[in-house]
Amino acid sequence: MRLGGQLDRGPLHRRLAQDRVPHRGGDRAAAAPRRPEPPPVGDALDRRGLRHHPVGHRGVRALAPGRHRRIGPRDHHLRRGIRRRGLLGRLVPGRGHRPHGHRRLRPHVVVQPPLPPDRGPHLVLVPGATGIRADRTDRTAAHHLLEEVITVSTHPVLDWSRSAEHLRRSHGVxxxxxxxxxxxxxxxxxxxxxxxxxxxxxxxxxxxTGSFGSVLIGHAEPAVVRAVTDVLSEGNLFYTGASPRRLALAERLLDWFPWSEQAIFYRTGSCAVSAAARLAQHATGRNRVLSSGYHGWHDWHLEAVPEAKPKTFESYATEFHNDLALYRSWLDRHGEEIAAVVVTPEPHRFDHAYYQELREVAKEHGCLFVVDEVKTGFRAGAGGFSALAGIEPDAVTVSKGMANGHSISAVVGQRQLTQELSEAHVWSTYQNEQVGFAAALASLDFLERHxxxxxxxxxxxxxxxxxxxxxxxxxxxxxxxxxxxxxxxxxxxxxxxxxxxxxxxxxxxxxxxxxxxxxxxxxxxxxxxxxxxxxxxxxxxxx
Amino acid sequence: MRLGGQLDRGPLHRRLAQDRVPHRGGDRAAAAPRRPEPPPVGDALDRRGLRHHPVGHRGVRALAPGRHRRIGPRDHHLRRGIRRRGLLGRLVPGRGHRPHGHRRLRPHVVVQPPLPPDRGPHLVLVPGATGIRADRTDRTAAHHLLEEVITVSTHPVLDWSRSAEHLRRSHGVxxxxxxxxxxxxxxxxxxxxxxxxxxxxxxxxxxxTGSFGSVLIGHAEPAVVRAVTDVLSEGNLFYTGASPRRLALAERLLDWFPWSEQAIFYRTGSCAVSAAARLAQHATGRNRVLSSGYHGWHDWHLEAVPEAKPKTFESYATEFHNDLALYRSWLDRHGEEIAAVVVTPEPHRFDHAYYQELREVAKEHGCLFVVDEVKTGFRAGAGGFSALAGIEPDAVTVSKGMANGHSISAVVGQRQLTQELSEAHVWSTYQNEQVGFAAALASLDFLERHxxxxxxxxxxxxxxxxxxxxxxxxxxxxxxxxxxxxxxxxxxxxxxxxxxxxxxxxxxxxxxxxxxxxxxxxxxxxxxxxxxxxxxxxxxxxx
Missing domain, CATH: 3.90.1150.10 (Aspartate Aminotransferase, domain 1)
Structure with missing residues (x-):
């Protein structure tokens, strides 16, 4: 049974339907040739494993010519200026380089990011300026040169030949x-x-991108790396699910969402929302779900991605496309069939009063109110978006930002919902990986401390x-x-x-x-x- | 639309329906009190962080009394014998211990597993024998003592008080x-x-249990630990999905299943089979799936877990319960609606000819044939169960044993199936975690090398x-x-x-x-x- 016919979908939904999926498919592929091909660039690595790019033409022209000299490791002011910008980690002496197709050697600057020096091939080189006048080696000159370094470094001289080769090899396999x-x-x-x-x-x-928003505190954050490393030698997964780390993380989540009573864990956001939907069905004895926003790729939610929907499949979920009038009328007509309302916060489109109203109407009809905070739960701070909006849902689903890119998700909710676990059969093998718990605990520490x-x-x-x-x-x-x-x-x-x-x-x-x-x-x-x-x-x- | 009415379900299915789910719920809870309560046992840790258990009574009685002496680190034969059994790693000198409620000190053996000594609290102590006659400290005596050590260590003197306390605290949260x-x-x-x-x-x-069969080469296998550790400091997840590790793993999987052309990755077995089902729908333009065996917790497969099924939900999947006559008749009647047949190998119930026949009949009706090798794919060796059964499916789904307990799964299949990815919208944020790829590559190395x-x-x-x-x-x-x-x-x-x-x-x-x-x-x-x-x-x- 389906609750409504063809609807006017909101602008975000239209983007999802018309723009986003093709955006990753045909349209983008067609648009790709517009992108200029990277110019052919010398690709040799020197003995230290550093790659040398030639200097971009605009960068060279912008430099006032004068007495040239190399920029050496003693140019403290340059290095300080560079560091202050947070752009580059360490200035190492440039060396003469013969760019591909050029006869004349050009001195240039080589800049390393703040990385362990043994990481060889991923040192980043910023092609440097051709020179600097000796009488300008003061702070101003340093600043000017730095501007040039930045300008040059951001010039379209990027070499993507290895990436291109990898994509060619990879795509078929x-x-x-x-x-x-x-x-x-x-x-x-x-x-x-x-x-x-x-x-x-x-x-x-x-x-x-923050890897789809999941890496919230920076890639390879050392605190998270340490926490996960410590776990590995003790084993990652056991037959029993309870563990001190799971308990500690659950307690942290209940503190984060102070109205909540229990936390249960999955690996992906899609799975957490799917579990919440089924738990709501069991908790209420009702079968339908009313949703808005994106909740992942599983079957029940395919109405949000019409392209992916097999022709005859009918889900128990219905989109209300953030249309408040429609929402009200559906609940009035079919309220007692609706187990839960599941909404993804869209703070750039709706104010807090909107979400408060959604919740109020859902409660009037005895529906559970689930906020899909997969994106917002940690980005918004303690309490997630729900706290900002001043609402207490029956459950939230969280994932991104919880473990800084490690796969873990959770349903954090009232016991009314989570107590249906045994009946609802929403479990899987990897639910209690220690790596996810450890990464999440370290990430939450960081989120709070900073x-x-x-x-x-x-x-x-x-x-x-x-x-x-x-x-x-x-x-x-x-x-x-x-x-x-x-x-x-x-x-x-x-x-x-x-x-x-x-x-x-x-x-x-x-x-x-x-x-x-x-x-x-x-x-x-x-x-x-x-x-x-x-x-x-x-x-x-x-x- | 549903293809059939109420069916005679096979014995495994009956176990799943009648035994397994309650087995984890009420029935077991009711049966639990039969289990004897662990006896109260002294729980103090000594200065070295070792826990001392008193000697079990039966173990003590079984020892012939005689001249007592401690078993020291120089008892090489004992240590060798103990090692040979693979039971225990290192024999450390026992010390006098005053068990809870006992007045007399008893010398005992303390045995450490082969673990880094700095791992403090998880040293395992095997309560030792009360003594050994001096004239029997030869190989035979060593063997006898060892028997006792084993007997004593396996006595019902286990102290589960910390576990019990943890479960009490954990369950509510x-x-x-x-x-x-x-x-x-x-x-x-x-x-x-x-x-x-x-x-x-x-x-x-x-x-x-092997953690549901996923830990195939041993918990915390050092080769896997090393591989994952190396990944962490480079970042775990990026916005682009292609990576050298993903390509390397895909190439390994195509070698493992030589008939296959592409591999795509997920985090759980449930997700991989769900993706395969949807890909098959898109590849064939048909909407239904005929399945047998367990394929995870997602909605489309709920018919296999009737308890979890909301009353009005109708899936596009139908179970044929390994009934070959039923299977044939459904395909005869509805073959052109069936996108794929998805079967989990049950080598303890059916011979290879059965699976060959399933495949043949599916092909006659133009259905894709997917073997859910989540359990068997690596346990069965190269080619998985399909190779043992002499069949070439259109796709297999794999997970357990691939990364030794780290969550990763894959659909490995013909390009006909996997090329539908863009349309089928079967992707999620964590699909390309480097940790999973690294763990899988190290595990596959190990699987092949040993x-x-x-x-x-x-x-x-x-x-x-x-x-x-x-x-x-x-x-x-x-x-x-x-x-x-x-x-x-x-x-x-x-x-x-x-x-x-x-x-x-x-x-x-x-x-x-x-x-x-x-x-x-x-x-x-x-x-x-x-x-x-x-x-x-x-x-x-x-x-």
Missing amino acids: TTDPRPDEDGHYPCVLTRGSGTRVYDLDGNAYLDL DVAAVTRRTGEAVRQGVLQLFAEHGLPVGAPGWGPMFELDFDAADEGLAERLEAALLRHGIFCDTGDDFNMMFHTAEHTDELLERFAAALGDL | TTDPRPDEDGHYPCVLTRGSGTRVYDLDGNAYLDL DVAAVTRRTGEAVRQGVLQLFAEHGLPVGAPGWGPMFELDFDAADEGLAERLEAALLRHGIFCDTGDDFNMMFHTAEHTDELLERFAAALGDL
């Missing part, structure tokens, strides 16, 4: 309906450290405002709705293709993002807001 | 519909090393035969159908309650298993077959 499948991105990200990700070719990017939510809200808002200002300066009608810690770009009023061109330009200028998805701030971005906006500005000048 | 929920087991397993698991109270058990499948088949068969012989000797009508590497106990002809009593006795005698589930052999069991059977024999004498 293993694939994934994610951006990489259609060569959406020319690079293959293989390493991360803090806010930065690095591709197979050694290029570095500021990461605005007040990550407050920091990302502040820095994220600065980035959001900065981005909006840059769009305005360039006369581009692009919006940035959302919160600081998680906003998206709105290209509705912009020329077709701008989203793709911008994404490609940002990539060339050292920013990794998906202009069709959220921009997820990470904790460390506090240090990198200026750099991010500088790179953004450079990209807008190079669309 | 976090729970899980797995055996621990209802106190099915009195112990909480928190550490594993090789074939052994250890509970919160420091008791050691030979693990016959021919794990052959070893577990050999040792498992020895255990299965040994267990059958012991049941016969004790006049217990219990069967052990299955393969060596994975068999189950059949209590159909036995007294009610025997399964529970046996499980409790095995636990007291240092064997951790679930008599209602598979007995999964691990690789290291090669070294421990004798010990396992000795413990089993002791448990049968103590039912």
Whole structure:
């Protein structure tokens, strides 16, 4: 039985249906050729395993020529200036280099990121300036040179040949309906450290995706790495599910959501929401679910992704597309069939009163109210989005940001819901992996100790405002709705293709993002807001 | 639409429906009080963090009294004998101990498992003999003492007070519909090393569950630990999905299943089979799935777990309960609606010809044939069960044993199936975790280098035969159908309650298993077959 016919779907839903899925498929593939091919670049590694890129032409021209000299390890002011920007870790002496196709040796700067020196191939090289006048080796000169270093470093001289080769080899053997499948991105990200990700070719990017928002406190955060390492030698998975780490994490989650009574664990957000839906069915003896927003890829929720829906499959879930009138009328007509209302917060579209009203109406009809906080649960700070909105749900589902990229998710709820576990058969083999618990405990420690939510809200808002200002300066009608810690770009009023061109330009200028998805701030971005906006500005000048 | 009415369900299905789910719920809870309460035991840790258990009475009585002396570190023959049995790692000098409620000090043996000495609290102590006659300190004496050590160590003097306290605290806060929920087991397993698991109270058990069969090469196998540790500092998850580890693992899987063309990855077995079902729908343009066996907890498969099924939910999947006549008739009547046949191998019930016939009939009707090798894919050796049965499916789903307890699963199939990815929307955030790839690559190395499948088949068969012989000797009508590497106990002809009593006795005698589930052999069991059977024999004498 289906509760309604064809509906007017909200704008977000339309994007999901019309833009997002093809966006990862055919449309993007067609758009791909517009992206300029990376220029052929010398690819040799020197004896130290460092890669040398030639200097981009614009960077070279922008330098005032004068007496040239190499920039050496004693140029403390340069190194300090570079460090202060949080851009680069260590300045090492440049050496003469013969770029591919050029006859003349050019001195250049080699900059290493703050990484263990034994990590060989993923050192990042920033092609340096051709020279600097000797009489300007003061702080101003240092600053100017640094500007040039940055300008040069963000020039479209990125070499993606290894990534390209890998994608060619990989696609036939293993694939994934994610951006990489259609060569959406020319690079293959293989390493991360803090806010930065690095591709197979050694290029570095500021990461605005946070791996779908799951890496909230920075890639390879040492506290999380240590916690997981400690677990491994004790074994990861046992037949009994209870464990001190599970208990400790559950207690932390009950503190985080103070209205909650029990926490149960899964590996993915999709699974947690699926479990919550079934638990609600058992707790209420009702069979249908009324939902809005995206809740993962499982069958019950396919109505949100019409392309994926087999023709004759009918789910027990119905979308109300955030249409409050429709929501009310469905509950009035079918309230006693609805086990739960499941909503994903969209703080950039609806105010808190909207969610309070959703909850109130659900309660009037005896439905459980579940907030899908997979994205917002930790990004929003203690209590998740629910606390911001001033509501107490019957359960929340959480995952992203809980364990900084390690797969774990949870249903945190009232005992009324979770007590139905034995009957509802919502369990699986890997539910109690110790790695996930350890990673989550270390991440929650970090979130609380550093007040990550407050920091990302502040820095994220600065980035959001900065981005909006840059769009305005360039006369581009692009919006940035959302919160600081998680906003998206709105290209509705912009020329077709701008989203793709911008994404490609940002990539060339050292920013990794998906202009069709959220921009997820990470904790460390506090240090990198200026750099991010500088790179953004450079990209807008190079669309 | 449903293809058939109420059916005669096969014996396994009946067990699933009638036994297994309540088995984890009410029935077991009711049966629990039969289990004897652990006796009160001194629980103090000494300065070295070692726990001292008093000697079990039967063990003490069994020793011929004589001149007593402590067993010291120079008793090489003892240590060698102990090592040869694979039971214990290192003999450390015993010290006088005043057991709770006893006045006289008793010398005893303290035995450490082969673990890093800095692992403090999880040292395992085996209560030792009260003494040994000086004139018997030869190999025979060593052997006799060893017998005693084993006898004493397997006595029902286990202290589960910490586990009990943990379960009491834990249950209200976090729970899980797995055996621990209802106190099915009195112990909480928190550490594993090789074939052994250890509970919160420091008791050691030979693990016959292999954590649901997923830990195939031993808990905390160092090669896997190293591989995962190496990954952590490079970051675990990135926005792009392709990576050298994913490609390497996919290539390994295509070698493992030589007929296959592509591999795609998920975190759990349930998710992999769900993805395969949807991919088949997209690949064929048909909507229904015909299945037998257990394929996880997701909605489409709820018919296999009737308790969990909301009353009005209708899935696109139909169980044929391994009824070949029914299978044929459904395909004859509805063949062109069936996208795929999905079967879980049950080698203890059906021969290879049966699966060959299933495949043949499916192909006649243009259905894809998917073998759910989540349990068998690696346990059965290269090619999985499909290779043993001489069939080439269109896809297999694999998970357990692939990454030795780390959550990863895969659909390995023909490109016809996997190419539908973009359309089928079967992706999720954590699909490309590096930890899973690294753990799987290290595990596959190990599986191939040590021919794990052959070893577990050999040792498992020895255990299965040994267990059958012991049941016969004790006049217990219990069967052990299955393969060596994975068999189950059949209590159909036995007294009610025997399964529970046996499980409790095995636990007291240092064997951790679930008599209602598979007995999964691990690789290291090669070294421990004798010990396992000795413990089993002791448990049968103590039912």
